[in-house]
Amino acid sequence: MEDGIEIIAIEDDQDILNLLEYHLQKEGYAFTGFLSTKNVEQFLEEESPALMIVDRNLPGLEGSEFVSQMRQKGYTIPVIFLTARDKEKDLVEGFECGGDDYVTKPFSNKELMVRVKALLARSGVGMVQKIRFRDIKLDLAKREAWVDKEPIDLTNLEFKLLQTFVSKPNVALERDFLRDEVWKDESIDFHDKTINVAISRLKKKIDPDGTKNYFLPVWGVGYKMI
Amino acid sequence: MEDGIEIIAIEDDQDILNLLEYHLQKEGYAFTGFLSTKNVEQFLEEESPALMIVDRNLPGLEGSEFVSQMRQKGYTIPVIFLTARDKEKDLVEGFECGGDDYVTKPFSNKELMVRVKALLARSGVGMVQKIRFRDIKLDLAKREAWVDKEPIDLTNLEFKLLQTFVSKPNVALERDFLRDEVWKDESIDFHDKTINVAISRLKKKIDPDGTKNYFLPVWGVGYKMI
DNA sequence: CAAAGACGGAAACAATTTGGCAACAACTGC
């Protein structure tokens, strides 16, 4: 299912490691388990998994300490800490040292899976990114757009433009901002009318009758999607 | 501490609401509680809090359903769901419908605070720009203005002008300052009366009856908003 | 205190800026 997404776990309890392996593999993730932090760094150098599950209470080097070290060395891999339910002080430190979420032991399969998926989504992995506003829906991964459940064929520019607006609904976007955001660099001799025309074309595609008034011109500033 | 960050909660259990209020206010957040989803949308239109805590099991409209509706309408406010520990199916839906985190009841103060802070950090709080003075409110992002809760249609120049005054209430702003601040460059042959006329037009828009006397002319100097 | 001059208020008019849109041109990838 989640094509080739790799998750590793560091946990000194072999039973829990097996449990993690079972559930995560069932969900389609590639899984590698470690009983200690040893060899993990070497593994990270070679494999770059998408997520790391770390027990707070490891023998020898503490889990949070290990993550701190990895962060220092520049690894930004998202981390879910496993922590005993009664150790709430750990929890705070877990967030503070750069960990991204935590799960208390004993954990349920479902809770873990939800947090794994949420964290992966947050870090932009295997995203099924969909954004919507009013009756407009955009699938960023597939680059498809729907208006009122009808698929709309948009060009690349139109899609970027619409995405920019749907990401910031009800906000007046200045022409300079749009130029930076949609047209990126191309600095010199950028004609003002370029934006007007692009908006005009987009309007005609997503609202041929002109009855829905998605775009409101903000005079002297830019446009606002309403 | 967290200066003026506003958090609202929707929870039908008054005791829990009080608990939330106590803890969140102790941490320095401005808090508003709701016993149902009624009135919440109206509140959101006016206040735009930084975070919303929503019980999944509300009487009438379900919490997740409500959040879905708000998202459809373009509200991107981060949400923490409160959910009973045994209802894990809810939990999954919570993430799916756009919620950003969840906390299981009964929750500990610390867990809640950690998640609140993490979510606020993740959503980059402090970007919503709203300024107000007397019964005037300006939303800089939306470029909308309200007087006495009534939306007022302002031109770009008028908006910049009003923003300048609302940012410095009770201060006499010199004409030179206004020229620099509102009219930027355009140095040469700037007629004095230009400012007069601009102020005059602005006055007529935000106070048609002329009863509120927002602007006090400071003879030979400029204007003061009072 | 009164008159003159300076300044602000309001309305009308003029100039400028801006957006919509259509048509044409340039570009791109195949």
Next chain:
DNA sequence: GCAGTTGTTGCCAAATTGTTTCCGTCTTTG
């Protein structure tokens, strides 16, 4: 070279902004 996409230009309409004028009010000063 063709079809699709994107940028440019020009015309029109509308909104905004600047200028002028006249008048009333305030300040100053003799």
